[in-house]
């Protein structure tokens with residue numbers, strides 16, 4: 001299992017400032033307080049987990065491909 005929870009993502013506020021957050025923050029629904037006064041609610045709309053699952057699947061396919069070669 002690939003751990004992407006510590007991957008840094010960039011969240012942009014409507015005011016144009018950029019904030020750094022991790023995937024884990026997104027999954028946890030962390031709130032970023034921007035210095036413009038806005039509160040940005042991070043939420044996992046499923047795309048983060050989906051992305052991780054797809055990467056894991058890709059690795060699995062690769063592993064299967066290697067197994068085939070090994071036969």
Ligand SMILES: [Zn+2]
Nearest residue numbers: 013015034036
């Ligand atoms: Zn802002």
